[in-house]
Amino acid sequence: MEKLIITAAICGAEVLKEHNPAVPYTVEECVREARSAYEAGASIIHLHVRYDDGTPTQDKARFKVIIDAIKAACPDVIIQPSTGGAVGMTDDERLQPTELHPEMATLDCGTLNFGGDEVFTNTENTIKYFGQRMIELGIKPELEVFDKSMIDMALRMYKKGFIKAPMHFDFVMGVNGGIGGDMRDFVFLRHSIPADATYTVAGIGRYEFPLAACAIVDGGHVRVGFEDNVYLSKGVLAKSNGELVEKVVRLAKELGREIATPEEARRILGLK
Numbered sequence: 660m661e662k663l664i665i666t667a668a669i670c671g672a673e674v675l676k677e678h679n680p681a682v683p684y685t686v687e688e689c690v691r692e693a694r695s696a697y698e699a700g701a702s703i704i705h706l707h708v709r710y711d712d713g714t715p716t717q718d719k720a721r722f723k724v725i726i727d728a729i730k731a732a733c734p735d736v737i738i739q740p741s742t743g744g745a746v747g748m749t750d751d752e753r754l755q756p757t758e759l760h761p762e763m764a765t766l767d768c769g770t771l772n773f774g775g776d777e778v779f780t781n782t783e784n785t786i787k788y789f790g791q792r793m794i795e796l797g798i799k800p801e802l803e804v805f806d807k808s809m810i811d812m813a814l815r816m817y818k819k820g821f822i823k824a825p826m827h828f829d830f831v832m833g834v835n836g837g838i839g840g841d842m843r844d845f846v847f848l849r850h851s852i853p854a855d856a857t858y859t860v861a862g863i864g865r866y867e868f869p870l871a872a873c874a875i876v877d878g879g880h881v882r883v884g885f886e887d888n889v890y891l892s893k894g895v896l897a898k899s900n901g902e903l904v905e906k907v908v909r910l911a912k913e914l915g916r917e918i919a920t921p922e923e924a925r926r927i928l929g930l931k
């Protein structure tokens with residue numbers, strides 16, 4: 660079994676300091692959270708950025724400042740900017756961080772309800788546009804799937820040439836509007852991807868660590884972080900993203916799975 664790649668989704672676009680005071684908004688806070696995750700064993704940072712007041716933005720200049728600062732603190736870490744951004748942003752607004760030529764970026768594979776009146780929109784043409792852009796720029800997409808239908812969409816996009824193999828998926832499970840986070844749901848997704856594909860699992864809220872354990876024993880990979888969950892255990896807020904990563908490392912050690920370094924993660928994912 661390959662070593663375990665841990666991704667830290669340190670910030671997100673929706674979670675606020677009101678949910679956990681350690682949620683990062685400023686450049687310094689992003690560096691602090693990325694470093695804590697990296698030192699604990701994360702090899703990938705899934706990155707959204709905010710302005711200092713917490714407003715999410717896909718502004719290229721803001722991304723550049725934060726990516727450069729994270730790279731100075733964690734030189735070999737893989738930075739994976741979000742192209743999902745926040746609900747309501749346009750496609751071109753969302754794509755801005757791809758102009759910085761990151762090694763990876765997310766590619767969201769369908770539309771879903773996102774709580775209340777919010778809808779996270781990813782039409783077929785959006786997916787084609789984002790997929791084509793990432794092929795042109797040599798960026799490895801992490802295929803964000805919030806439901807089984809989005810795996811099917813990714814496979815259609817692959818057949819049409821908008822996504823290349825081997826594909827790398829992120830099963831985002833337990834969003835209010837997407838697939839649930841039970842083991843049955845995990846098994847369904849896990850057996851719906853091609854044999855040569857890799858995957859990571861991002862369980863939302865209370866699903867985070869049970870799904871991490873599923874992926875650890877199954878040979879998949881794991882994403883944790885404030886974007887998905889702010890609690891270390893029931894009712895106990897995590898002090899940092901690093902604490903969430905440390906818990907995954909403990910689970911992996913108990914279950915006999917070694918942790919991948921960023922260089923090992925690059926090889927496993929076929930990054931340049």
Ligand code: KMH
Binds near residue numbers: 744746767779
């Ligand atoms: N913030 C969500 C609307 C991604 O990063 O690609 C979208 C999201 C997915 O977080």
Ligand code: ZN
Binds near residue numbers: 668707741743
């Ligand atoms: Zn995200």
